[in-house]
Amino acid sequence: MSIRDLARHLDISIGTVSRALNGKADVNQETRERVLEAAKRLGYVPNQSGRSLRQGTTNTIGFMIESTIETVDTGGSFFMPVFEGVQSVFRRHHLDLVALLCGTDEEPAAYLNRVVARRFVDGLIISATTRHDPRIDFLLERKIPFITLGRSETTGDYPWIDLDFEGVATAAVERLAGLGHSRIAIAVPASDINLGYIFLDAYKQALAANGIAFNPDYVFRSYANEEGGYQIAGAVLAQRQTPTAIILVNENMALGLYRRFYESDIHPGRNIAVIGFRESIQSRFLSPTLTCFRISLRDLGIKLAESLLSTMPAYEEHYPHEKVELIWPLELVPGESDQGEL
């Protein structure tokens, strides 16, 4: 499938097809869409190697994710819908998304260095930012367009989007305090991932704002998955003075927590209030349903993609340049898991 075949198929001149594919302004919207749609459907690709050398572009954007022992089983359920949103934007511009998988044994900065040297991406979305993230300095220095999913204390002129961990912790504490709870526990990751600190700090502040003393015995740490939830439930039950409520930093903890409680005949929503983090397909089918927070991961992906493209001159016609520094809100979804009497 050459550009000549594509033009013949559409009965449009080669010049017009070429201008449409290259996003020139002098092609009307309808024609552009017809050309892009046909190019996609028929699998047309510009002579890529020649084009890359000429224009220095690959029409490929990388999304770097890290697998860790904790997330290897569950991380996919977060990222797949985000990817879907990112792709829905890239598709308009004939861009492809590749997921760059930094393995568990791999140093993220060295991995990124290598990916960049391979030169097959025009831009990057990076996730799992650390407090001080050398990848940010590296990408700024190389002038490679990127956006981060996750905040960092590394400074510089770059766009980022992060989830509103503070908002979730605050709303959860307020809701439980409003239901009369004062023995409110929190489950955070045992790892030193930045979001764990953010979540714990916000929880402490919200306790103070509601006149509840912070009790370090009520901070439980484990894996951010089902196994971690199971362990934490055991630790909660082992407390001399058992908390009456618990807030989870990760929704995957809920299933294990429920299971461990059931083994001791403790029923979430009846004997202990539970608030999870992100609403997932699972949280709706747990018994009792989990009180948690809603986020459209697809919309998050769309915003990540559009914000990245707004930093790339080739797309500023579509996405005027803006510096995105965005805390993404989550919306409370009341379930049955925190509705018991005290």
Added chain:
Amino acid sequence: MSIRDLARHLDISIGTVSRALNGKADVNQETRERVLEAAKRLGYVPNQSGRSLRQGTTNTIGFMIESTIETVDTGGSFFMPVFEGVQSVFRRHHLDLVALLCGTDEEPAAYLNRVVARRFVDGLIISATTRHDPRIDFLLERKIPFITLGRSETTGDYPWIDLDFEGVATAAVERLAGLGHSRIAIAVPASDINLGYIFLDAYKQALAANGIAFNPDYVFRSYANEEGGYQIAGAVLAQRQTPTAIILVNENMALGLYRRFYESDIHPGRNIAVIGFRESIQSRFLSPTLTCFRISLRDLGIKLAESLLSTMPAYEEHYPHEKVELIWPLELVPGESDQGEL
């Protein structure tokens, strides 16, 4: 970081470093490992564009996955551990894995055509094979090294690995028949994915082998996820003569199925026997625990990677050429969900 810097850092000659990086046989094992380890740690990458043009290689392997409405929430939990296994092999050879994400709106064959034209992968792993898969013909014709995860009726000289769906269906029916069940239902995907047909056929054969008549009313179709399990449980309960056991083609169905049964005060393992498909971190924390089948997805990833490399001349020193056509067995993990009395 140039090769000169790397050689200086290691205090080894540039020639030796170069030979070690290029996998030449005249470098001893210990030195090779030191060089590769340092190259990885320091993020050294050979001058990729020059190298690619000279050798026609990119040192990048693509793994194509498709997101569908059904799998967007759950597919990641399957693929992430597989990727981890694939990477553990590629790492030894300084190869990177990228996940190629074919979006829901995208024609898989056209997508693959485009990826190949972009020329940033040396080889491919493709999943979600269809009965007749044009991607296989395309890759064979272009002589691009690849392996499929999933069988297809498209013929040709190519390696594949697939899960043993027949073995699972057969073992599940035999187990339930042995426990005295004869009203055994099955839950299969509503889509026309090949594995659904394989699973259903094997179920029918196993019923016959156990002297049980096939009842078309006991075949339930829905989404291969929590939502689908919920719907199917409702349909099971609506049957005039309720099945006493059900086999699920997908483990994610279990949570929704459990929830719907609980709403009608039906307890898996007490009032109805349930056998799930793949053991997951979830299946162990369900109450009751799910009887299901174990597979190491990491080992599956390792075998996929090694089988692919065995078809690539550059790696035949490490992986002697073999034609892999492999049905991957799964091992029964008894749980509590099928232990009730009839």
